[in-house]
Amino acid sequence: MASRETAFVEITPEVLLKAYACGIFPMAESADDPALYWIEPEKRGIIPLNGFHVASRLARTVRAGQYTIAINRDFEGVLDGCAEPAPGRTRTWINARIRTLYCKLYDIGHCHSVEAYEGDKLVGGLYGVCLGRAFFGESMFHRARDASKVALVHLVARLKACGFSLLDTQFVTSHLQTFGAIEVPQRQYHKLLEASLIGEADFTAFARAPVMSGADAVDWAQR
Secondary structure: OEEEOOOOOOOOHHHHHHHHHOOOEEEOOOOOOOOOEEEOOOEEEEOOHHHOOOOHHHHHHHHHOOOEEEEOOOHHHHHHHHHOOEOOEOOOOOOHHHHHHHHHHHHOOOEEEEEEEEOOEEEEEEEEEEEOOEEEEEEEEEOOOOHHHHHHHHHHHHHHHOOOOEEEEEOOOHHHHOOOOEEEEHHHHHHHHHHHOOOOOOOOOOOOOOOOOHHHHHHHHOO
16 A cells, blocks of 8 residues: 655654654656655565575675675665666666655664675675664665675674664565565564564674674574
């Protein structure tokens, strides 16, 4: 279900967080369309944290440390990557208003990025919104093989280690299904969301410590 704005009503970060708490999120038709749609899918995509699957080849790649993983080093760079055209995605829904809103959420600690680097070059990553013990995945990208997949493994490891209980993917794709993503009815999703909004989890709990090793990330992700 989607509803389009009929006027350019100001959406603040606080309004956006309240929308997430109600199971609603915004999207734009395209980067050139200044209007936003409020989306509430009848069936919601999630990855159950206790059912996350890592294929054996990917597990070897993560353990080998092929990419250097960082958290919140270049949030805007991740937004740029997610807005790029990609195979099967010639247009982006990240317009100027979306970018501004999520940068503001980042500034107040409710949005985070997981980044994969080859040397100093950003080659993949993802970003999402944190609220309570829920992480709402927004988008991911890669410029090198498996870079976004490695970032996703590190994300799930961090969510488990830091006490999160819900990983919302909004929709389910065949790509996400390989990691264990499923669709749940709206009513069931709201129950999961309500439970995840009780208490707090700290996404940056490792901020002052070294980023989790690849071996530890695989271990945590598959616990």
